[in-house]
Amino acid sequence: MELSLTFLGTAGAVPTPSRGLSSTLVQRGGDRFLVDCGEGTQRQLIKAAVGITQIQRILLTHLHADHYLGLPGMLKTWELWGREEPAEIYGPRGLFDLVEALRRVIGRISFPVEWRELAPGERLSFPGYRVETIATEHRIPSLGYGFYEDPRPGRFDPAAARKLGVPEGPAFGRLQHGEVIALPDGREVRPDDVMGPSRPGRKVVVTGDTRPCEAVLRAARGCDCLVHDSTFTSAEQGRASETSHTTAAEAGRVASQAGVKLLVLTHLSFRHPPRDIHNEARGVFENCVLPSDFDRVVVPFPEKGPPYLVKPTLTEADAARAMPVPAQSFEL
Numbered sequence: 002m003e004l005s006l007t008f009l010g011t012a013g014a015v016p017t018p019s020r021g022l023s024s025t026l027v028q029r030g031g032d033r034f035l036v037d038c039g040e041g042t043q044r045q046l047i048k049a050a051v052g053i054t055q056i057q058r059i060l061l062t063h064l065h066a067d068h069y070l071g072l073p074g075m076l077k078t079w080e081l082w083g084r085e086e087p088a089e090i091y092g093p094r095g096l097f098d099l100v101e102a103l104r105r106v107i108g109r110i111s112f113p114v115e116w117r118e119l120a121p122g123e124r125l126s127f128p129g130y131r132v133e134t135i136a137t138e139h140r141i142p143s144l145g146y147g148f149y150e151d152p153r154p155g156r157f158d159p160a161a162a163r164k165l166g167v168p169e170g171p172a173f174g175r176l177q178h179g180e181v182i183a184l185p186d187g188r189e190v191r192p193d194d195v196m197g198p199s200r201p202g203r204k205v206v207v208t209g210d211t212r213p214c215e216a217v218l219r220a221a222r223g224c225d226c227l228v229h230d231s232t233f234t235s236a237e238q239g240r241a242s243e244t245s246h247t248t249a250a251e252a253g254r255v256a257s258q259a260g261v262k263l264l265v266l267t268h269l270s271f272r273h274p275p276r277d278i279h280n281e282a283r284g285v286f287e288n289c290v291l292p293s294d295f296d297r298v299v300v301p302f303p304e305k306g307p308p309y310l311v312k313p314t315l316t317e318a319d320a321a322r323a324m325p326v327p328a329q330s331f332e333l
């Protein structure tokens with residue numbers, strides 16, 4: 002099952018000609034989470050051809066405008082395209098007040114929308130994995146999000162099963178699904194007899210805007226991929242502290258202390274060339290990447306190799322074909 006992150010907006014508070022405002026699409030199989038929804042996110046999704054109408058949930062890290070102003074347009078586009086599936090929108094304390102402020106902007110929405118405020122330490126459970134909220138340190142209530150898969154069963158050993166007398170076929174599958182098999186001679190074969198040790202699931206942490214903090218360090222311990230605020234270089238350490246952001250070197254230290262496999266640098270200030278941010282972080286933690294908009298990080302299962310960055314090959318024609326066609330025409 003694929004686990005990947007598509008970076009739709011990697012700029013800080015101000016967009017640039019090549020970088021949009023904050024938004025990251027996290028995909029696990031058919032489940033799609035949008036972490037933040039900065040202005041222009043819906044167009045970024047269309048250009049990326051990753052299925053704008055298939056997003057089920059939006060997770061807001063905090064309620065600064067550069068992280069949520071794309072939300073009214075996203076909801077209105079879903080409405081105009083005839084969405085019927087429910088959408089779930091989560092965020093920190095203050096989300097309900099934001100909803101009331103945006104209600105007249107958003108207008109009528111015919112599909113179900115669930116709005117839910119979350120506190121640090123809450124858990125959203127799904128089949129095979131969970132999403133946990135992380136107490137980040139910013140100037141207003143803010144959250145990071147950890148995506149944690151359940152441990153997976155160990156590898157099935159068919160040779161061991163045959164040696165114990167288990168017939169090939171459905172019995173093999175039943176053992177792999179945790180059932181005990183009764184043999185004709187009265188013996189029982191248990192899954193533990195033919196399965197290796199359990200294998201860890203994958204872990205991805207997305208911080209949003211934050212200072213380096215203990216909660217992120219704990220949440221990211223040993224994770225496969227850490228997406229961390231890297232707004233400034235150390236030349237603007239004072240501004241990073243004043244605005245509750247992180248320098249590239251500080252992000253590298255968090256990744257090093259947490260023992261992550263890959264550090265992803267994002268939320269870049271226009272004040273710094275991206276190579277300066279990248280080089281500073283690499284001076285502290287070698288295994289880091291700085292994605293451009295539309296780059297993707299793929300997170301394989303641990304036994305398949307480390308996470309890696311993929312550059313897009315999408316053409317405008319591909320994006321056009323990926324756009325949904327409304328069931329009927331509409332006018333505003």
